[in-house]
Amino acid sequence: MTPEQARSIIAVCLMAAFADGAQDGSEREHVRKVAESLGRDAEIDFIALYQDVLLGRLGLEAVVAALDSAALRQLAFELAVGVCEADGSRNPQEAAFLERLAALLGLERGAAGRFVDEAEALAQAPVIEAPVIEAPVTETEGAAPAPASAAIDRGELERMILNASILNGALELLPQSMASMAIIPLQIRLVYRIGKAHGYELDRDHIKDFLATTGVGMTGQYVEQLGRKLVGGLLGKAFGKLGRAIGSQATGSAFSFATTYAIGQVALRYYGEGRRLDAAGLKAMFARLFEQARGLQANYAGEIEQRARTLDLGKLTAELRAS
Known part of the structure; x- marks a missing residue:
């Protein structure tokens, strides 16, 4: 995995974290601290990436374009599902985000939906x-x-x-x-x-x-x-x-x-x-x-x-x- 590919996957996950439109200040601050901590250990400027996502400077289409293999695209989708389900509930905004993401990644709709349903059952x-x-x-x-x-x-x-x-x-x-x-x-x-x-x-x-x-x-x-x-x-x-x-x-x-x-x-x-x-x-x-x-x-x-x-x-x- 190249730094650019890892950056794209993290960007997808950050977009998933903010997809529900309801993250409170404390949760955003936690994610920001995560970005800051990870940035000390990797070749990616996680803080800049966090800010780009939070301020809408990155488009989902451009982010997923760097994921040039089926394995990376499937990985990005599964991790995004995990982020959306982490708080135990998937709201309509998150569901819409995941559906759009699956389409942009070229995933088969039925298989993607089954994975989301399985993750939702586990989260609940x-x-x-x-x-x-x-x-x-x-x-x-x-x-x-x-x-x-x-x-x-x-x-x-x-x-x-x-x-x-x-x-x-x-x-x-x-x-x-x-x-x-x-x-x-x-x-x-x-x-x-x-x-x-x-x-x-x-x-x-x-x-x-x-x-x-x-x-x-x-x-x-x-x-x-x-x-x-x-x-x-x-x-x-x-x-x-x-x-x-x-x-x-x-x-x-x-x-x-x-x-x-x-x-x-x-x-x-x-x-x-x-x-x-x-x-x-x-x-x-x-x-x-x-x-x-x-x-x-x-x-x-x-x-x-x-x-x-x-x-x-x-x-x-x-x-x-x-x-």
Whole structure:
């Protein structure tokens, strides 16, 4: 993949992020920070690209023209679908954008529609607990103590957070786009299970607000997730056929592990302490725990790789949709 091709794919994804016309200021700021962070690591000026997209200086027709292979065009479409579905809902503006994009990319309409429907079903997966999809792992290290409760097994919740982090890290090692799309529904379910353990029955909207308050915008997270994979590809100068790795999978895997771990730990403290933290406190805690998780991830790299080798993505996504 050339820098120009990667730039085009990122531009398509940024256009998808703003296609709904309803992104609030905090979400736009998250995407801007993503662009700034990625720009330090790649051959692309992500900030300039972000501004060109936001201000409408780039046309979709010109952007997709650089995607000169069927694999790149399919990849761009799948990633754009993931961006549109990241917040759990696809509105009419996003649906129209994806239909136009598929046409410009020359994709077969029926196949494109089926992929969108499958992604939508996954994005709308119920928040209730799924059947067992985790593998037993060792205890986490160095977690701060929470208030004692006779009804809550903190050790079990710690293991659940670590299992979810390993699972999401493993999903980023899989080649399918749908694997990355499963990460946010699994994070939502993790928060739900932690809240429920502390006596809170949470719905999807509450969890989305909780994640946004910690600074984890779902659209922004997905853009960052795929951006880091593309940056890994640029730095490694590697791109295989669709269904192969987009460069350094380990980059995306470490990011998803750390994000999931920090989300789980923040939720554990927030609901365990009676939801007393304000927005600033949640953001600061997430930032601190995310850095801690980045250091912790290396300890579990082997388990993440082993989990990826044994994952049945079709079974996992079916369980998510059906619960």
